[in-house]
């Protein structure tokens with residue numbers, strides 16, 4: 001497998017504090033890599049390091065196979081774009097002027113392609129409007145357009161949907177999917193909004209206290225998320241008696257509802273419960289959410 005980014009025991013210390021502690025991760029080419037962790041876990045620190053905004057204390061990383069210590073890292077970094085924390089846009093400029101400014105910084109010979117870029121991020125109609133009048137979602141999309149100006153094939157987005165309204169979230173999601181699928185751009189997206197990430201990510205890296213506790217593909221994650229049967233009954237005590245007798249793993253949700261893990265013979269359960277005058281009101285299969293998996297992995301305290 002070809003990797004756009006790898007890190008080997010990458011560490012960043014601030015005095016005695018280890019913001020990154022021997023972090024190992026691999027972002028495959030073509031992936032949408034969800035970089036998941038609580039506030040303060042070290043996500044932004046990793047992003048700052050790979051963008052070259054800070055230097056590692058120990059360990060190393062490669063971008064497109066080029067080591068961070070090698071001279072050719074500069075060329076590899078040209079293939080990468082990033083929106084770190086808030087997008088760096090000039091609010092008194094229009095979207096078009098912001099892009100022209102970026103083109104000048106990049107030393108591009110002409111402004112060719114700006115209209116195309118604005119259309120790509122869904123700002124074709126707003127090119128002449130000042131950025132200060134943009135919604136947060138439009139600003140985020142302009143930030144992505146600026147990051148795309150250098151024609152990267154790896155985009156790093158730090159918490160791209162933080163603070164966006166539902167419509168803004170959908171627009172960013174669709175843009176990321178389009179750029180990934182139609183323009184073959186690999187993404188590293190840091191987020192603590194797991195539900196949203198699970199609609200996009202092909203791979204996940206779970207970071208906790210500066211190191212990766214699990215790296216897993218979306219397919220592996222789906223298999224690892226426990227399937228369960230959600231059941232609503234008229235007599236929860238009868239259900240508990242049945243589940244204990246069958247030695248099934250379960251969780252009581254309310255005084256009429258429970259989640260049952262593992263294989264359950266529904267016919268047998270229906271008959272046995274009927275013998276105790278317990279009616280099944282509803283029953284359906286559900287997957288454990290990414291959020292429950294994550295909490296199981298790193299523990300729930302101070303999770304936002």
Ligand SMILES: Nc1ncnc2c1ncn2[C@@H]1O[C@H](COP(=O)(O)OP(=O)(O)OP(=O)(O)O)[C@@H](O)[C@H]1O
Nearest residue numbers: 014017018019037038039040041042043044045046
């Ligand atoms: N310049 C710095 N000096 C000292 N400590 C720092 C510095 N930058 C970050 N830290 C600490 O390093 C830890 C990791 O910070 P980082 O910003 O990478 O977390 P994060 O996972 O991105 O969380 P958030 O979502 O809150 O930004 C935090 O405890 C933070 O306080």
